[in-house]
Amino acid sequence: MTTPLDRIRPAGATPRKVRDLALTFGLETAGPAAQGEGSSPLETVTVSSVASDNRLVTDGDLFVALPGAHAHGARFAADAVARGARAVLTDAEGAALLADGSAVPPGAGVPVLVAPDPRAVLGPVAAWVYGSPAEHLMTFGVTGTNGKTTTTYQLDHLLRALGWRSGLIGTVEMRSGDRVLPSRLTTPEAADLQALLAAMREDEVRTLAMEVSSHALALHRVDGVQFGVAGFTNLSQDHLDFHGDLQAYFETKALLFTPEHSRRGVVVVDDAWGERMAASAQVPVATVRTVPGGAEADWVVTQVAPHGTGSAFTLTHRDGRTLRTSTSLPGAFNVANAALAVVMVLEGGAHVQDVAEALDAVGGLAAVVPGRMEVVGAGDARSPRVVVDFAHNTEALELALAALRPTTDGRLVVVFGATGDRDKGKRPAMGAAAVAGADVVLVTDDDPHGEDPAVVRAAVLAGAQAARAAAAESGRTVEVVEVAPRSEAIRRAVREASPGDTVLVAGRGHETIQDVAGVDVELDDRVEARRALADADAGAGPGAPAATTENTTTEGTTTA
Incomplete structure (x- = not known):
């Protein structure tokens, strides 16, 4: 499979001797090169590029086999060598895995270099190889x-x-x-x-x-x-x-x-x-x-x-x-x-x-930053303004809402969620920040990853509901609603917003793929927002939002 990084490698590079690499960084050697068997490959083998992912290896690479969370990179050395790796850099554990010859075939002439922490030397080694x-x-x-x-x-x-x-x-x-x-x-x-x-x-x-x-x-x-x-x-x-x-x-x-x-x-x-x-x-x-x-x-x-x-x-x-x-x-x-x-x-x-x-x-710092306070609908006499932003933590959400409030004549609506399998402590705080800064809060999914999306939403909602109750005591009305999936939450926010309102879709910004239980789901907030605006402009109904979860009880949708 071709990857972006395959296409960004330098077209030409000066070959560097593995012997010089070992001497420059004080690397030990393992296998035949260390035992002095035959003509040492350290003297003859050169490398012209570096890879730490065996799937990206091309001819002339130094393959750096790193210890991983689930498997050691040395277990993929045979594939790297088959793809053209000329030498392997690893740690003592990786060298032991390579010692029986099953990972790097005997006689392949592939020198194995050993560093105590190969990840710590990978950057300087790669910089040296590329000049x-x-x-x-x-x-x-x-x-x-x-x-x-x-x-x-x-x-x-x-x-x-x-x-x-x-x-x-x-x-x-x-x-x-x-x-x-x-x-x-x-x-x-x-x-x-x-x-x-x-x-x-x-x-x-x-x-x-x-x-x-x-x-x-x-x-x-x-x-x-x-x-x-x-x-x-x-x-x-x-x-x-x-x-x-x-x-x-x-x-x-x-x-x-x-x-x-x-x-x-x-x-x-x-x-x-x-x-x-x-x-x-x-x-x-x-x-x-x-x-x-x-x-x-x-x-x-x-x-x-x-x-x-x-x-x-x-x-x-x-x-x-x-x-x-x-x-x-x-x-x-x-x-x-x-x-x-x-x-x-x-x-x-x-x-x-x-x-x-x-x-x-050039008219000042006018760079368009994808998914950073990106206006996908400017708002007019028939539709709300819609802004997509990457705000995915408490402070960023607070700042984005505060930035939009002064230029919002009507209600400020926010659609957001929290990421699964990440920093659970910030979820209630994000819910509270949304209530503090917006008039209408739609809690939905971000990237659930391997976590139950409903559990993630519940943690965000807990913070939002507590903040909503506090706001009600001070006489401030905030609506809080849970809607999933995210695409339906965006459609609902745009559909129910009025001219003069601002809808902020926060958390994912430029991202186009949502990770749901290890499955990549195509989802671009900007595309969904533009589609919702087009439907609203055409007078289209809400459609049939299949697999939609909406909590409309007093705990889920509340107007104080």
């Missing part, structure tokens, strides 16, 4: 809980406006110059990342804007890359199923601001987490403040004013440099994202005047 491609790019890496995708798109937009040929790596897509490819992970695995960077070098890409997830930092995916400028957006509860607690989550994010991963940083210090990140950074850091008051900062945002669908704002440095520009995306959090993107480019060496002129020429 350290990141060193030939001006690289910008963005981390944080929310805003990574938007900030990288804004970075890419600005870099292109400045005349640079740029690359982009993130949740939505990967782009090498004019080549656009879908993403499987926010940050690719280390071997795939280095191959992509090498391909960018061949494409004469000069700059790179890249999302750096906490998983990527913890799992060594960006080892072997030292970003020219690292950026931090914010931190809030997310991924605690992986990290355990907020402190561990923060410490993982902070790895980006060490000399191993960046040369300098830019940190938004609008809250205590940002202040902590700036204080703990082990590289020089410029700080950005986008809200009144708070910590002193090198760059400050002032004079925020409505501008089209977004905001205009002024950035001022403590040395007097100033720049006024705008973002087309609504909400104070998008002002922060835009300001971070601009300051990262300035701290990367661009001149204020050049940046100001480039932004003026």
Whole structure:
């Protein structure tokens, strides 16, 4: 099967001797090469590319057999060799699995290299094999809980406006110059990342804007890359199923601001987490403040004013440099994202005047970010405004609703759910946040994964109902309803909304596949919303929503 990563490998690469690889990284050898049997393959075998997934192996690869949650990668070495792998890098457990010759046929001439933690050396090894491609790019890496995708798109937009040929790596897509490819992970695995960077070098890409997830930092995916400028957006509860607690989550994010991963940083210090990140950074850091008051900062945002669908704002440095520009995306959090993107480019060496002129020429930071506050229906005399956003945690949901409230004349309606098999603690908080920010709340499914969708919805509803009761005591009316499947929830929200209302469909953004019990279900919130708007405009009825779960009891649908 052809995969996106098959098509993004560099067309040409200089073969590297396995012997030199072993010496450079102090790797041990196993099998015939270690025992000195015959002519050592270390002396003759070369590799020109790296893969850690046997299904993606091509001729000339170094196959890195990693320990996995369910099976060790060494068990797939025979398939990798059959596909063209010239050498194998693994750990002691993997070498033991290969020792009986069943995984790598005897006489195959395939050297086996051994590292204590092959995942930890995979990035540097891949960078070495591909000729350290990141060193030939001006690289910008963005981390944080929310805003990574938007900030990288804004970075890419600005870099292109400045005349640079740029690359982009993130949740939505990967782009090498004019080549656009879908993403499987926010940050690719280390071997795939280095191959992509090498391909960018061949494409004469000069700059790179890249999302750096906490998983990527913890799992060594960006080892072997030292970003020219690292950026931090914010931190809030997310991924605690992986990290355990907020402190561990923060410490993982902070790895980006060490000399191993960046040369300098830019940190938004609008809250205590940002202040902590700036204080703990082990590289020089410029700080950005986008809200009144708070910590002193090198760059400050002032004079925020409505501008089209977004905001205009002024950035001022403590040395007097100033720049006024705008973002087309609504909400104070998008002002922060835009300001971070601009300051990262300035701290990367661009001149204020050049940046100001480039932004003026393209109408400000007007990048369209798929599934990020994306307006799929602008609203008119017959239909509501419909917005799709990736907000999938409590803070992001709060910010998205707060951004839409000032421009909503009627009711603010939200359709959302929580992800199964992930951070169960945030589910009631998300339900409460929805009630706090919206007038009508439709709780539905996100990606259930292997968990019972009804159980996930129940946890969200518990938080929503408690918040609804509290709102009723203060005289505020909020409607809460449970509707599944998600497609029907979107249709119902649009069908029952009025002109002047805003419907926010939150949680999945650009995603087009919903994971339900391991089955991939095609579901694009934007497509469903447009279909619902078209049906409403045509006066179509609700249709026959098969397999719909709707709780319309006093516990499920309540108007105080």
